Amino acid sequence: MTKTNHTVFFPGLNSLRFFAAFAVLLTHVEFTKKLLGHGEGLWVDFHQRGAVTAFHACLQGKMSWIAPLLTMLGELGVVFFFVLSGFLITYLLLKERDVKGKISVGKFYARRLLRIWPLYLLVVVLGFFVLPRLEAFEIFQQQRYLWYGFWAQFVLYVAMLPNLSFAHFNIAIPNIGQAWSIGVEEQFYLIWPWLVSWFKNVGSMVVFFVACLIGLKVIVSVCPDGIFEWLPTVKRFLGMTKMECMAIGAYGAFAVYHQRQRFMDLIYRPWVQIAAVAAIVPIVYFTPIALMPLMHLYVSVVFLIIILNVATNPNSILKLRFQWLDFLGRISYGIYMYHMMIITLVIYLVKGRIKGFEQLTAWENILVYTISTGLTILVASLSYRYFETPWMKMKDRFTTIVSGEAARNNKGNNHV
Numbered sequence: 001m002t003k004t005n006h007t008v009f010f011p012g013l014n015s016l017r018f019f020a021a022f023a024v025l026l027t028h029v030e031f032t033k034k035l036l037g038h039g040e041g042l043w044v045d046f047h048q049r050g051a052v053t054a055f056h057a058c059l060q061g062k063m064s065w066i067a068p069l070l071t072m073l074g075e076l077g078v079v080f081f082f083v084l085s086g087f088l089i090t091y092l093l094l095k096e097r098d099v100k101g102k103i104s105v106g107k108f109y110a111r112r113l114l115r116i117w118p119l120y121l122l123v124v125v126l127g128f129f130v131l132p133r134l135e136a137f138e139i140f141q142q143q144r145y146l147w148y149g150f151w152a153q154f155v156l157y158v159a160m161l162p163n164l165s166f167a168h169f170n171i172a173i174p175n176i177g178q179a180w181s182i183g184v185e186e187q188f189y190l191i192w193p194w195l196v197s198w199f200k201n202v203g204s205m206v207v208f209f210v211a212c213l214i215g216l217k218v219i220v221s222v223c224p225d226g227i228f229e230w231l232p233t234v235k236r237f238l239g240m241t242k243m244e245c246m247a248i249g250a251y252g253a254f255a256v257y258h259q260r261q262r263f264m265d266l267i268y269r270p271w272v273q274i275a276a277v278a279a280i281v282p283i284v285y286f287t288p289i290a291l292m293p294l295m296h297l298y299v300s301v302v303f304l305i306i307i308l309n310v311a312t313n314p315n316s317i318l319k320l321r322f323q324w325l326d327f328l329g330r331i332s333y334g335i336y337m338y339h340m341m342i343i344t345l346v347i348y349l350v351k352g353r354i355k356g357f358e359q360l361t362a363w364e365n366i367l368v369y370t371i372s373t374g375l376t377i378l379v380a381s382l383s384y385r386y387f388e389t390p391w392m393k394m395k396d397r398f399t400t401i402v403s404g405e406a407a408r409n410n411k412g413n414n415h416v
Contacts, residue, residue, distance in 0.1 A: 002251060003274055005071070008091065008092060009093055010016075010311035010312065011310075011311065011321050011322040012310040012311055012316075012318075012319075012321055013074040013084065013310070013311055013329070014155070014325065014327075014328075014329025015310075015320035015321070015322065015325035015326060015328075015329050016080070016084065016306070016310060016329070017079075017081075017084065017329040017330075017332040017336070018325055018329040018332050019077075020077040020078075020080040020081050020084070020332070021077065021081075021332040021333075021335040021336045021339075022077075022373075023073040023074060023077035023080075024073070024074045024077040024078060024178065024336060025335065025343070025372065025373065025376060026070060026073050026074070026369075027070065027071060027072070027073045027074030027075070027077070027341060028074055028178070028340050028343055029343055029369055029372055030070055030071060030369060031071075031074070031283075032139070032340065032343045032344055032347060033099075033409065035139050035142065036344075036351075037141065038347065038349055038351075038360050046169075050189065050291070051332060053385075055232060060333045068284050068285055069284050069285070071353065072284045074297075075279070076284075076299060078181050078240065078335070079245050079296045079299050079300055080303045081181065081185075081358065082100060082181075082184070082185070082242055082243075082245035082249065082300070082355065083245050083246065083248055083249035083252075083303045083304055083307060084249060084303075084307055085185055085188075085245060085246055086188070086245065086246030086248065086249025086250040086252075086253070087249035087252045087253045087304070087307055087308075087311075088191065088249075089189065089250075089253075089324030090192070090196065090202070090249070090250035090253035090254065091128060091253035091256065091257055093108070093192070093193055093196040093197075093258070094196065094253060094257045094258075096400050097196065097197065099400075100400055101192050103196060103199065104241030104400060105193045105194060105197070107398040107400060108189075108193045109193075110398040111395050111398050111399065112189050112395075113387050114391050114392065114395045114398075115333075115388075115391070115392060115395065116182065116185075116186065116333075117160075118387070118388065118391045119333065119334065119337055119387065120160075120179065120182055120337065121158065121385065122387070123176050123337045123338070123341075124154075124157045124158065124162075124176065124179065125171050126175075126176070126341065127157075127174065127175055127179075127255040128146075128150075128153075128154050128157070128173065129342075130292045131175050131176075132146055132174065132351070134397075136342050136344070136348040136349070137174070137175055137341060137345060137348070138174075139140055139174040139175065139289065142171060142172060142173070142174040142177075143174050144267065146172040146174060148169065149169055151172065152165075152322075153165045153169060156168075156301045157173070157179065157307065160182070160183050160186045160187070161183055161187075161235060162165075162179045162180045162182065162183040163181075163183040163184055163187075163240045163241060164183070164233075164237055166180045166236070167233050167234075167236035167237035167239075167240060168233045168236075168396035169212070170230065170236065174344075175316075175340050175341040176337075176340060176341070177333065178336060178339075178340055179337070179338070180240060181415050182195050182337075183289065184240065184241055184242065184243065185246070187241070187243075188243050190245050192246075192250075195209070202250070202254045203251060203254045203255070203258075203260075206247050206248075206250050206251045206254060207251070209242050209243075209247050210247045210248070211288055211306070213243060213244055213247075213368065214244060214297075214375070216238065217238050217239070219414070220234055220235055220238055221278075223237060228415065238287070239293070242294070242296050244297060244300070245296055245300040248297075248300040248304055249300070249304060249307070251304075252304045252307065252308050255267075255308075256308065256312055257395070264308070264312075267305055267308050267309065267313075268309065268313050268315070270317060272305060273305065273306075273309050273316065273317045273318070274317065276302045276305040276306050276309075276415055277317075277318070278308065280299070280302060282301070283295065283298070293356065301381050306318065328377065330384065331380040331381050332380075332384075333384075333388070334379065334381075334383040334384050335376055335377065335380045338376055338379050338380055338383065339372070339376045340381060341409060342372055342375050342376045343368075343372045343376075345375075346368055346371045346372045346375065349370055350364055350367060350368055357400060371384045
C-alpha cells in the first residue's frame with residue numbers, strides 16, 4: 001500500500017475487480033441461455049431444490065458439480081464488489097477527514113457522479129429505448145413486462161433507484177438487469193460520507209449500522225404480506241439492498257487505517273488466507289437453501305480477508321500484480337455494464353447460424369463464452385478510453401485525496 005499525505009494506492013485491487021466482473025459475466029451467460037430457452041437445467045435444479053443442499057442434489061445425480069458454482073458466481077461477484085467498494089470508499093473518507101480536517105460531501109458526490117453516472121445513464125437509455133427495438137437483443141420472457149409501467153420504471157432507473165424498480169415491478173429490464181446493484185452502491189454513497197463525518201469511532205458506527213440494518217430486515221421479513229399492499233415491495237427492496245456487505249468492507253478500512261494490530265495480525269496469518277480462499281466453494285455447495293439469505297454476510301467476511309491481504313499485506317499468498325490484470329480491472333465497470341447485452345447478441349448470432357435447436361452443444365457453448373468474453377472486453381476497453389476517461393478527467397477539480405491510477409502514476413486521472 002502506498003500512503004502519503006494526499007495519495008492512496010492499494011496494489012492488486014484492480015485484479016480483484018476484474019475477477020468479480022468476470023464471475024458475473026459467467027453466471028449471466030447461463031442465465032441468458034435460460035431466458036432464451038437454451039439452458040434450463042442449471043437453474044431449475046439449483047433454485048427449486050427446497051431445503052436440500054446443492055451438495056445433496058449433486059449426490060442424487062440431479063445436477064452437475066459445476067452447476068451450483070456457475071449459477072452462484074454472479075451473486076458472489078456482486079457481493080465482492082460491495083465489500084470492495086465499502087473498503088475503498090471508507091478508507092478514502094477517513095484519509096480525507098484526517099488530512100483536511102473534514103469531509104467535503106459535495107465533492108464526494110461530484111466524484112461519484114462523474115465516475116458512475118455517465119456510463120450508467122448511457123446503458124439505461126440503450127436498455128429502454130434502443131435495444132428493445134432490435135431483434136438481436138430481444139428477450140421475450142422479460143420484454144413483455146418492459147412496457148408495463150414503462151415510464152415509471154424509466155424514472156426510477158434515472159433516479160438511481162433501479163433496485164426499487166426491480167422490487168416493485170418484480171422484473172428486470174432486458175439486457176441491463178445488472179444495473180440494480182449500481183443503485184444499491186449509489187444509495188450507500190448517499191448516506192455514508194455523512195455517517196463517517198458524524199461519528200468519530202467509525203468502527204463502532206459500522207457495527208451499529210450492520211446490526212440496525214439486519215434487525216430491520218428481520219422485522220420486515222416476518223410481517224405478513226397482507227398487512228400493507230406495498231409490503232412485498234419493501235421486502236424485495238430490503239433483500240436486494242445488501243449494504244451490510246459494504247459496511248463489512250468499511251470495517252476493514254477502519255482496521256487498516258487505524259492500525260488495529262491484533263485484527264490485522266489475525267487476518268495476515270497464512271492459514272487464515274488459505275482458509276478464506278478455500279472456503280468459497282464449500283460455502284456454495286454446503287449452505288442449505290434455508291440459509292441462503294444469510295450467505296452474503298459470511299461470504300463478505302471471507303472476501304474482506306482476501307481484499308485486505310492482497311491490498312495491504314506485503315507477504316500475501318495471493319500475488320495479483322500483473323499489468324494485463326490491472327488493465328482488465330480498470331475497465332471492469334464497463335465489463336459489468338455492457339456484458340449482458342453483448343451476451344444476448346452473441347447467443348442470437350449463434351442461433352442465427354444454427355437453426356431449430358434448443359440446447360447448445362459443447363462447442364457452441366465454448367463459442368458463446370469465448371466471444372462474449374472477448375467482445376465485452378473490447379467494448380469495455382473502447383468505452384473506457386473514449387467515453388469514461390473524459391468524464392473521469394473532470395473529477396480532478398473535485399479530488400482531495402488522490403487514489404487509484406492517479407496515485408500510482410502521480411498524475412491527475414483518479415480512477416476510484
